[in-house]
Amino acid sequence: MGRQIALHCALKGIDASLYDLSGDVLNSAKKFSDEYLESRVMKNRITDDQRQQASARLNYADSLESCVAGASVVIEAIIEDFAPKAELFKTLGQLCPPPTILASNSSNIVGSRLAGVTAAPERVINLHFFNPVLVMDLVEVVLHPSVTPDVERAALKFCSDIGRTSVVVRKEVPGFVVNRIFRALTREAMNLLEGGYASAEDIDLAVTKGLGHPMGPFYLMDVAGVDVTYLARLDEYQETGDESARPNDILEKLYSEGRWGKKVGKGFYDYPEDKAPGGAK
Numbered sequence: 618m619g620r621q622i623a624l625h626c627a628l629k630g631i632d633a634s635l636y637d638l639s640g641d642v643l644n645s646a647k648k649f650s651d652e653y654l655e656s657r658v659m660k661n662r663i664t665d666d667q668r669q670q671a672s673a674r675l676n677y678a679d680s681l682e683s684c685v686a687g688a689s690v691v692i693e694a695i696i697e698d699f700a701p702k703a704e705l706f707k708t709l710g711q712l713c714p715p716p717t718i719l720a721s722n723s724s725n726i727v728g729s730r731l732a733g734v735t736a737a738p739e740r741v742i743n744l745h746f747f748n749p750v751l752v753m754d755l756v757e758v759v760l761h762p763s764v765t766p767d768v769e770r771a772a773l774k775f776c777s778d779i780g781r782t783s784v785v786v787r788k789e790v791p792g793f794v795v796n797r798i799f800r801a802l803t804r805e806a807m808n809l810l811e812g813g814y815a816s817a818e819d820i821d822l823a824v825t826k827g828l829g830h831p832m833g834p835f836y837l838m839d840v841a842g843v844d845v846t847y848l849a850r851l852d853e854y855q856e857t858g859d860e861s862a863r864p865n866d867i868l869e870k871l872y873s874e875g876r877w878g879k880k881v882g883k884g885f886y887d888y889p890e891d892k893a894p895g896g897a898k
């Protein structure tokens with residue numbers, strides 16, 4: 618998601634820098650951006666000048682220090698695991714002076730947990746984008762008691778500057794607004810699948826045709842990443858002890874088998890030709 622957030626910012630006229638521990642990941646991000654921009658030109662969605670301008674706004678940094686130097690907003694989009702996120706935010710708190718906003722794209726790990734490891738807890742928030750970022754309009758701006766009004770205003774202005782609709786979550790809760798509702802839906806969908814009541818494809822078809830959702834729950838989990846879904850639910854369960862948050866057996870099985878969704882070609886579905894099953898629109 619990080620490469621999509623950066624590319625979207627570049628398309629909206631904002632300079633963006635990306636960094637990853639893996640050079641292969643950075644190369645993949647550049648290839649993705651180049652191909653996406655070219656496809657937009659081919660479809661007459663942007664001009665070739667706009668493509669060149671957006672591409673010029675993207676920088677692929679060779680170190681974390683150079684990536685965040687001079688940034689007004691830093692957005693973390695690494696693995697959904699608290700320990701590496703906490704280590705990163707500890708470093709960001711040292712590298713980024715005020716008033717740089719330190720934001721996590723996490724849908725589950727709340728900002729106050731990450732704020733505790735930095736020297737600037739008032740600047741740590743969640744800016745939760747939705748996948749695919751280049752299509753989905755919403756950003757959840759999640760606050761905790763230490764966040765200052767200035768940081769809140771700056772975060773909302775950033776969302777406005779990149780042309781995204783924002784909602785403010787003023788009291789932290791794992792999953793925030795959208796994913797808590799989505800988790801209730803997917804938990805029941807997996808209960809139905811595990812109970813043998815209907816197939817994944819028929820459940821997805823029922824949700825798209827009966828509820829009018831653009832994607833069924835199983836296909837959406839594949840798109841978002843089965844690993845992301847599993848780790849988020851596991852973290853919530855370990856943090857709260859709430860049995861309703863415990864990952865379903867089928868989700869744990871897919872995670873352990875490496876069936877992590879579309880990005881690896883297999884999840885609840887197989888993707889030999891990258892086709893959308895289950896009534897996805």
